[in-house]
Each structure stands twice: as C-alpha cells, then as structure tokens.
Amino acid sequence: MKIDPIHQFNIEPLFTIGHIGKHAIVFTNSSLYMFIAVALTAVLMLGGGRQLVPGRFQSIAEISYEFVASTIRSTAGSEGMKFFPLIFSLFMFICVSNLVGIIPYTFTISSHIIVTAALAFLVFFTVLIYGLYKNGFKFFKIFVPSGVPIYILPLVMFIEILSFFLRPVSHSVRLFANMLAGHIALKVFAGFVAMLGVSLGTVGWIGGMLPLALTVALTALELLVAFLQAYVFAILTCIYLNDAIHPGH
Amino acid sequence: MAEKSHGAPAKGQKTGAHTEADGGHHGGGFPPFESSTFASQLVSLVIAFVALYLIVSRIALPRVGGVIDARQNAIEGDLAAAQKLKDESDAALKAYESDLASARSRAQAISNETREKLNAASEAERKTLEDQLSAKLAQAEKTIAATREAAMSNVRGIAADAASAIVQRLTGVLPDGGAVNSAVDASLKG
Numbered sequence: 276m277k278i279d280p281i282h283q284f285n286i287e288p289l290f291t292i293g294h295i296g297k298h299a300i301v302f303t304n305s306s307l308y309m310f311i312a313v314a315l316t317a318v319l320m321l322g323g324g325r326q327l328v329p330g331r332f333q334s335i336a337e338i339s340y341e342f343v344a345s346t347i348r349s350t351a352g353s354e355g356m357k358f359f360p361l362i363f364s365l366f367m368f369i370c371v372s373n374l375v376g377i378i379p380y381t382f383t384i385s386s387h388i389i390v391t392a393a394l395a396f397l398v399f400f401t402v403l404i405y406g407l408y409k410n411g412f413k414f415f416k417i418f419v420p421s422g423v424p425i426y427i428l429p430l431v432m433f434i435e436i437l438s439f440f441l442r443p444v445s446h447s448v449r450l451f452a453n454m455l456a457g458h459i460a461l462k463v464f465a466g467f468v469a470m471l472g473v474s475l476g477t478v479g480w481i482g483g484m485l486p487l488a489l490t491v492a493l494t495a496l497e498l499l500v501a502f503l504q505a506y507v508f509a510i511l512t513c514i515y516l517n518d519a520i521h522p523g524h
Numbered sequence: 525m526a527e528k529s530h531g532a533p534a535k536g537q538k539t540g541a542h543t544e545a546d547g548g549h550h551g552g553g554f555p556p557f558e559s560s561t562f563a564s565q566l567v568s569l570v571i572a573f574v575a576l577y578l579i580v581s582r583i584a585l586p587r588v589g590g591v592i593d594a595r596q597n598a599i600e601g602d603l604a605a606a607q608k609l610k611d612e613s614d615a616a617l618k619a620y621e622s623d624l625a626s627a628r629s630r631a632q633a634i635s636n637e638t639r640e641k642l643n644a645a646s647e648a649e650r651k652t653l654e655d656q657l658s659a660k661l662a663q664a665e666k667t668i669a670a671t672r673e674a675a676m677s678n679v680r681g682i683a684a685d686a687a688s689a690i691v692q693r694l695t696g697v698l699p700d701g702g703a704v705n706s707a708v709d710a711s712l713k714g
Contacts, residue, residue, distance in 0.1 A: 284555040286565070298563045305561075306568030313576045320584035325591045327598060333591070340588045360581030368576055387555070389562045393569055455556065 280462035284386050284455070305390070308382045312372035319371070339367065343509065350513035354520045361401065362516075365394060366509035373454060373501030377494060385504070386454040388447065395447035398512045406519030416522045446511055453504050457497045464490045683708045 288301040323333030343363045347355045369385055376383030384390050406414040418435040419428070467486035471479035555561070684704050691699045 281554060286555055286558070286561040288564075292567070295563060295567075300567050301561075301564040302568065303561065303564055305565050306572070309568050309572035310575075313572050313579070316576060317579050317584065320580070320588060325587065327595055329591075336584075336588050337592055340585065340592065360577060360585055363585060364573065364577045364580045367580070368573065387561075387565060388557065389565050390569055393566055394573075397573075451556070 280459045280466065283382070283458060283462060286387075304382045305384055305387065308372060308375065308384050311375060312368055312384065315371050315375065316367040319367075339363075346506075346510055347513050350510060351517040351520055355513060355516055358401070358512075358516050362509050362512050365398070365512060366505050369394070369450065369508050370502055370505035373505055374498070376454070376458070377497050377501060383454050383458055385450050386458055388451045391447035391451040392443065394450075394508070395443040398446065398515060399443040402515045402519045405516070406522060409519065410522050414519070414522045417518045442515060446508070446515075450504050450508055453500055457493070457500050461490060461493050461497060464493060680705075680708055680712060683712070 285304075287304040289304065289307065290302050292300045292302050294300060319339070320336045323336045324330060326333060329337055340363070343366050344356070344359060347359060347362055351358070372384040375381055376386070406417075410416075418432050418439065420431060420435065423431050464486045468483040468490065471483040471486070473479070475482065684701075687708055688699050688701070688704045691697070691704070
C-alpha cells in the first residue's frame with residue numbers, strides 16, 4: 276500500500292468556466308471548497324435568528340462578531356472598525372475553510388500558496404493604499420522609528436522597508452506552511468496505520484494503534500491550528516492596518 | 525520541486541485526468557506550486573471572496589451588530605428603569621421613615637401633655653380633698669373637745685351628786701354644796 280501524503284492537495288478540475296487569453300479558467304475542487312466556506316459562513320451568520328436572548332446558533336454568530344470586533348479594537352483602535360467587514364471576511368473565510376479541511380477527504384484551500392498569497396497581498400495593498408490615501412507622505416514615518424540614533428537610522432530604515440515589503444510573504448507563507456505541514460503529518464501518521472496492518476497482519480494492526488492515537492492527537496492539534504492560524508492572519512492584518520491608520524507609532 | 529512542476533505533470537493537469545491511478549506522478553509535481561492552476565484558483569477566490577465580503581458587509585454584520593446593539597440598549601434601558609424604581613422606593617422609604625418619626629414625636633408630645641394635664645388635675649383634686657379632709661378633721665376635733673368639755677362638766681355634776689348622796693347615806697347629813705364641789709374638783713384634778 277502506497278502512502279501519498281501530497282495527493283490531498285491535488286487540484287481536480289470539475290468543469291471549465293471559460294478562458295482568459297490562452298488560460299483555461301476551470302472550476303476546481305478548490306473553487307468548490309471556497310464556495311462551501313462562503314456558504315457555511317453565510318449560514319452561520321444569517322441562520323441564527325435575532326432573539327434578544329440568543330440560542331446556540333445565534334450565539335456562534337454573535338461570538339464571532341464580538342471576537343473579531345474586540346480583536347480589531349484592541350490592536351487597531353476604534354478607527355480600525357472601518358475594516359471590520361474585511362477582517363471579519365478574512366477571519367471567517369480562513370477559519371471555516373481550515374476547519375472544513377480537517378474533515379477527511381475534503382480539500383484545504385489555504386494549503387495552496389496562491390490562495391494565501393492572494394489574501395496576503397489583498398491586505399498588503401489595502402494597507403499601502405489606505406495608508407497613503409489617509410496620511411499622504413506621513414505614511415512613510417512607519418519606516419523611521421522615533422528615538423533611533425541618527426548614525427544607525429539608515430540601517431534601521433533599510434530593515435524596516437525590507438520587513439514591510441516582506442510582510443505579504445511571511446503573512447501568506449505562515450498560513451500556507453502551517454496548513455500544508457499539518458495535513459501532511461496527519462496523512463503520514465494515518466497512512467502508517469494501514470501500512471502496518473496490511474504488511475504485518477495482526478501484529479501490524481495492533482502496532483498500528485500507536486500511530487492511530489497519534490493521528491487522533493494530531494487532529495485535535497490541527498483543530499487548534501486551524502483556528503489559531505485564522506486568528507493570527509486576522510490579528511496580523513489588524514496590526515498592519517494599524518500602521519496605515521496611525522503611522523507615527 | 526516547484527520548478528519541476530512546470531513540466532510533464534502540468535500537462536496532465538490540463539487534461540483534467542487526475543485520478544488515483546495516475547497519482548504516481550505527484551511525486552514529481554507538488555500541487556501547491558503548479559502554476560497552471562493559479563489562474564483558476566485566483567478567479568474562484570476573487571468571486572468567492574467578493575461574494576463573502578458583500579454578504580458579510582451588507583447583510584451579516586449589520587444584522588448581528590443590530591441584534592447586539594438592541595440587546596445592549598434593552599439591558600441599559602432595563603437597568604435605568606430598575607435604577608429609577610429603586611430611587612423611587614428609596615424616596616418612599618425615606619418619606620415613610622420621616623412620617624414615622626414625626627408621628628412618633630407627635631405621639632410623644634401628646635402623651636406628655638396628657639400626662640401633665642392629668643397630673644395637674646389629680647394634684648388639684650388631691651389638694652381640695654386634703655383641704656376638705658383637714659377642715660373636717662378640725663371640725664371633728666373641735667366637736668370632740670366640746671363633747672369632752674360637756675362630758676367633763678356632766679361628770680363633775682354627777683360626781684358631786686354622787687358624793688353628796690354617799691355622804692348623806694353615810695352620815696345622814698346633807699353636806700354643804702360648796703364643800704362637795706371643791707372636794708370633787710380637788711379629786712378630779714388629782
């Protein structure tokens with residue numbers, strides 16, 4: 276029995292939508308799971324009723340709302356609430372798709388660098404454009420930290436500028452690599468169970484209990500990672516937006 | 525790994541012939557780095573994310589935020605109403621207590637006044653009674669004195685009569701009245 280931990284990341288075309296130039300635009304399993312994430316988020320946020328005393332379903336929507344809102348307020352201040360819909364969309368999209376991706380035989384959108392990169396660049400350009408629009412040239416103060424001696428200022432500025440332009444890279448690779456590595460590890464350990472059982476018979480199946488237990492533990496860890504990476508992505512977005520809103524800090 | 529993915533596996537990707545059977549060639553191509561799938565994913569991502577953003581910003585967040593705000597307002601309104609009622613009951617309690625205190629002091633005053641009045645009346649009555657009694661006592665004493673005087677004078681007469689009768693019986697001679705009287709007086713004094 277062959278274990279292929281990479282197979283789960285395959286893009287399977289479902290049907291062709293059209294062409295841009297010579298590129299075929301295909302509706303893939305990735306597209307399907309993107310829309311599943313959107314639909315689940317919509318159901319989660321709209322399906323819960325509007326009682327004064329919330330039920331469980333409504334509570335999920337309200338807890339998500341309060342959670343993201345308080346994250347923004349604590350990191351970017353109340354001015355950051357302008358970007359509430361954006362950050363909320365990013366958080367819910369990543370969180371829901373990550374959680375769906377843990378279910379066996381599903382596809383994890385954020386295990387593809389192009390998706391996380393696109394989201395990271397969305398944040399990057401939002402920060403850049405809003406920062407320049409709101410603060411003009413004062414926006415570049417984020418590259419000049421206050422209280423730095425003049426003789427090392429060029430070096431510090433160089434590092435600040437470099438880190439600013441590397442933000443989308445770290446922002447996207449963090450999410451991508453976490454999801455990718457977690458899913459590969461899960462697949463490898465789960466594969467051991469079957470491999471041991473098939474190749475060694477009864478002894479193998481008994482020995483396979485150890486990797487099975489590890490798979491269960493890893494699944495729990497991946498649940499945490501799925502949520503945590505969505506949170507990290509959202510909170511980094513808040514921190515970057517905070518630079519655009521308050522460049523002097 | 526990424527560079528290799530632009531080769532043969534990418535062509536297989538375009539045909540859409542990805543099944544378990546040809547899974548062997550994945551070892552060469554790493555799906556997340558297969559650039560031929562990027563355009564399709566980006567298009568889907570843009571559509572999906574814009575849809576999500578519109579749903580979230582137009583419908584979901586105003587709705588949930590509205591519910592939360594309404595709840596907040598309801599709670600604040602209820603708390604304010606409760607505070608108002610509490611203030612009212614506090615005021616009522618205070619009014620009741622002051623009423624009670626004034627009523628108590630008035631009752632105290634009334635009882636004091638009544639007690640004094642009654643005391644004065646009984647004192648006056650006692651005095652008149654005492655006066656009457658002492659007057660009666662004085663009169664009685666006077667009467668007793670007069671009676672005793674009269675009795676004493678009667679005793680003297682009886683004594684004198686008895687003495688002269690005794691003397692007459694013993695001596696057979698009626699004694700002189702003056703001598704009997706002086707003798708009776710002397711013995712009465714003795």
